[in-house]
């Protein structure tokens with residue numbers, strides 16, 4: 264339902280729906296497809312013609328090495344995976360920040376029906392434009408963060424730019440603090456969606472060269488939005504992964520949520536088995 268709802272929302276707004284590309288990219292700088300933008304790198308850089316200016320898809324991703332490596336996080340929290348699926352909408356020289364943010368907000372609140380009060384947004388401190396759009400669209404003051412959180416690139420070179428992240432508040436019973444605070448990894452706030460505004464190409468000399476046109480690259484984890492929609496505390500308890508976790512418990516004879524250390528192992532085996 265989540266995949267279908269996402270795709271039909273963007274289809275009704277002029278996006279061409281395309282299937283997931285291979286997990287093995289046609290790109291010597293990457294071992295695996297680490298994000299939805301990987302198959303579109305040539306288009307984003309302007310070296311390949313765009314087959315459409317608005318595209319949406321659900322891209323299979325692996326983050327188990329290199330710049331986007333989630334391997335060491337898997338199991339220790341309930342929200343990282345070596346393999347996951349990324350819902351994405353793309354603008355190749357079409358809409359930019361204003362429309363991208365407005366659509367993200369509408370989809371999350373009016374279509375998926377998430378409580379607007381539970382959504383927290385972050386923007387890059389240099390991106391006054393994105394922060395002003397959030398204020399206008401949602402009434403929210405974005406939390407301004409640095410490159411670690413709000414600057415996105417697939418690798419050491421290639422298309423990149425400032426991004427804005429949407430986080431969901433799982434509630435005050437959960438430990439953890441707001442994005443950007445020392446306690447941000449505590450678990451209370453989960454990042455659900457990231458809109459990247461691809462404005463630059465970082466070249467071999469490390470220089471940021473403005474791209475000839477503005478692109479939007481967004482990514483929302485299927486497992487994470489499922490976790491929020493299904494009201495569970497981790498992606499492992501969603502209907503995408505729960506059956507694997509149950510099987511791992513059955514085979515090992517262990518019970519989930521009995522012992523913290525065992526839970527980490529059960530989650531790791533579940534992720535890797537998937």
Ligand code: SER
Pocket residue numbers: 297298299300351415457458459480481482483
């Ligand atoms: N490329 C961005 C990310 O992976 C948005 O799709 O978060």
